[in-house]
Amino acid sequence: MGENFENSNFQEQSLGDYVLRSKLGESSLSTVWRAEHRTTGEVVALKQIPLAKLTRHLRNCLDCELTFLSSVNHPNIIRLLDFFEYEGSIILALEFCAGGNLASYIQHHGRVQECVAKRFMQQLGAGLKVLKQNHIVHRDLKPENILLSCSDCNPILKIADFGLSRILLPDESAETVCGSPLYMAPEILQFQRYDEKVDMWSVGAILFELLNGYPPFHGRSSVQLLQNIKASTSLPFCHLILPHLHPDCIDLCSRLLSINPDDRLSSEEFYQHNFLQL
Incomplete structure (x- = not known):
């Protein structure tokens, strides 16, 4: 999940309090963005998951993910900073890892x-x-x-x-x-x-x-x-x-x-x- 910057035509967009800076990756179920918090400037990885794409099984998996990551703070597990619902998507704000994958x-x-x-x-x-x-x-x-x-x-x-x-x-x-x-x-x-x-x-x-x-x-x-x-x-x-x-x-x-x-x-x-x- 390295920094795959879009071209210079990338329009400034936002998801909630976060300003999107570049697209880091995309799958059939989600898009991950490099973003900055509008007021603090904190750089995060924003994972956007459209609710319409979630089957009952995938929603159960997502609930498991949110419950687990919300309760854990460990250096070898990605840190969940925030999550919220925004315009038909679940948004996860995760710590940004500059080294990619x-x-x-x-x-x-x-x-x-x-x-x-x-x-x-x-x-x-x-x-x-x-x-x-x-x-x-x-x-x-x-x-x-x-x-x-x-x-x-x-x-x-x-x-x-x-x-x-x-x-x-x-x-x-x-x-x-x-x-x-x-x-x-x-x-x-x-x-x-x-x-x-x-x-x-x-x-x-x-x-x-x-x-x-x-x-x-x-x-x-x-x-x-x-x-x-x-x-x-x-x-x-x-x-x-x-x-x-x-x-x-x-x-x-x-x-x-x-x-x-x-x-x-x-x-x-x-x-x-x-x-x-x-």
């Missing part, structure tokens, strides 16, 4: 050093621990939804976009198919019931992409993607980097990307894994 970071830097991947995973783990404490399953963890606080060499990662999240209590499971296929756990691709471990698969896919510069599995369709996942006998690490990776790093990635959720690391096992210890 992890997808653009990887695109710009290519694969990262193992020490950087470790630091990023430690930060993701700290944020995920808060989700766990609140019984939140994100369901759409991917590089585009991990924001960077700044563009310097030591950014703070922040988990963002909880628009598909929901509360999932212990021993409960869900069945709604949602997420982004390249980071979606096999059990979702197979329309099976699932639990919080779907987020762990997504974290494994993000770790793999950080180390290699590309996601672990591909496919022209969800069906082909699932076939490729099932056909794999080992993770397709780049042969140039594999000899230089610490065994703990390879172990963490492999155990997060276990096809059978029963064999996959739980969130607690992820936090305690040797690779993430200082």
Whole structure:
């Protein structure tokens, strides 16, 4: 979600007390703007969600997002500053992250050093621990939804976009198919019931992409993607980097990307894994 400034014809518009400065991103459900508060000058990211686009399921997810973000103040989770309804849209005022998202970071830097991947995973783990404490399953963890606080060499990662999240209590499971296929756990691709471990698969896919510069599995369709996942006998690490990776790093990635959720690391096992210890 970097600064994609519109051309010079961008007309000054406002949403409530915020003046829009540029469009940061757009999806089928929402538009995100870089904006400034009219009186304080505070720079924020404004997420505009037209109410007409919200199904009952998506409205429930949005309510979950607002309830969770309103109650949390953690450095590795995007901060919700304000939210309000304006001309048929729900508007979320979120902290502005000048470093863009992890997808653009990887695109710009290519694969990262193992020490950087470790630091990023430690930060993701700290944020995920808060989700766990609140019984939140994100369901759409991917590089585009991990924001960077700044563009310097030591950014703070922040988990963002909880628009598909929901509360999932212990021993409960869900069945709604949602997420982004390249980071979606096999059990979702197979329309099976699932639990919080779907987020762990997504974290494994993000770790793999950080180390290699590309996601672990591909496919022209969800069906082909699932076939490729099932056909794999080992993770397709780049042969140039594999000899230089610490065994703990390879172990963490492999155990997060276990096809059978029963064999996959739980969130607690992820936090305690040797690779993430200082």
